Amino acid sequence: MTPEEIEAHFTRSDGSYLCARWGRPITPVVFGVDDATLSVVKGAFEAVAQMAGHEMVETDPELGANLMVFFFREWEELLELPDLGRMIPDLEPLVARLVAAEANQYRVFRFEPDGAIKAAFVFLRMDAHLSDVPAETLALSQAVQTILLWSDTAFQERSPLALLPGQEGAMLRVEIGQLVRAAYDPVLPRAASDPAHALRLSARMAVRSS
Structure with a gap:
């Protein structure tokens, strides 16, 4: 997930950025x-x-x-x-x-x-x-x-879940799970309104997946 994609998940329809846990x-x-x-x-x-x-x-x-x-x-x-x-x-x-x-x-x-x-x-x-x-x-x-407090448009085009072939239920998309865990990293603020926060989320996701 690129920093731009992360930012889009918390950028509301009025253009403001807000991520809160x-x-x-x-x-x-x-x-x-x-x-x-x-x-x-x-x-x-x-x-x-x-x-x-x-x-x-x-x-x-x-x-x-x-x-x-x-x-x-x-x-x-x-x-x-x-x-x-x-x-x-x-x-x-x-x-x-x-x-x-x-x-x-x-x-x-x-x-x-x-x-x-x-x-x-x-x-x-x-x-x-x-x-x-x-x-x-x-x-x-x-x-x-x-x-998390997601954007009001975060999942309009794509669900946070993915269907598994041959199974009735769905599972959380891997990248969404990684993003949630990054947002709860203690080094990050509990709430952020600066879009630069998305860069910090991206960095935490990279650290956790390395």
Whole structure:
């Protein structure tokens, strides 16, 4: 992956660069699934956190849970959830926009004072497309897309996952895994808005692969 390709993964549609990793251990909670799917989703988040060298724990001392994953059928269901409007400002107009766009997923992040990720909310509307995706693949995709703050256009043209011939599920693309591990290198800042940060990521990837 070239420095330019790395930079593109964190350059937003407005032209700004922003890369952020989690600043605290991840404590996920999942709503709207049965126990079997719950195990799959939590397992995917744990696997990605371990790959990044980041910790996942049972409870956040401040927030209780800092990564909330919601599975549902219609966006309007979010308006019926107690206290969600307090956690997600302007929830009603957001839901209206997502309904109008016929979106099937959305992620919201909260940040520490230094810009590191403090909390994340993952919303998955199980339309016909997402319902056809194997649970393992869907969970892995969401785990990868919440382990870092990626550009809003990072995976529009190419998924972070790759399908293996003869297998139903998918695996993380090798170069994306390398990029995640580089971003979690302790020598790098937890959040960066200077595009030169991509050069440092490239250097860490080279060191790790040598």
